[in-house]
Amino acid sequence: MFYGAGFAGEVQGGFVHAVQVTLDHSIFRDSHAVQRAIRRAQEVVLRxxxxxxxxxxxxxxKETLGVIFEPLEHAHQRGTLFRVGGEMFTAMFPYQARILSLANETPRTRDLMRRMSALYTxxxxGAGVGSIRVDEQPDRLIVVENTPYECLFHEGLFAGVARYCGESWNVAQTECRHRGAxxxxxxxxxx
Structure with a gap:
């Protein structure tokens, strides 16, 4: 995770709970790192x-998702972050849809991605949480984010939006903070 100086970001409780549920149901749940993340999630939720x-x-x-995701941030578990990101949207969207008055809509990927900034906000x-911006072009969507979360988590999240909508989209990262962007x-x- 990326924490800048003065980081004081906070995350919604439902999002933390959705991460716990996603890990509990992950196809990787039997791996050592995911087991550690699940135990940490249980401890965080109880605490x-x-x-x-x-x-x-x-x-x-830092004290919730930072603790939970730490075991997954090593290179051999990065695919799990992608998967968790993809499953997170499905786990959290019903709650957020109520707030955004989307519960009765048939969602489309472009529509939901257009609302991604509001969903993230x-x-x-708090200080240091960054933002997600979506720029629409006729043949593509350009998503720019500078949040504390790992790149593969977001890549999976964006792919999960398309899957949730029953659409097939390619998601490719073209710039990365890990590589100096x-x-x-x-x-x-x-x-």
């Missing part, structure tokens, strides 16, 4: 008293 669908309380990112707040950039194109 802070986080409940399912909790949308009004926020918790320190709903779930994260100021923000991570992804291009999404229809398959």
């Amino acid at each position: 802070f008293g986080i409940t399912p669908g909790e949308l009004t309380r926020f918790y320190p990112i 709903m779930a994260n707040r 100021t923000a991570c950039r992804y291009e999404m194109t229809l398959k």
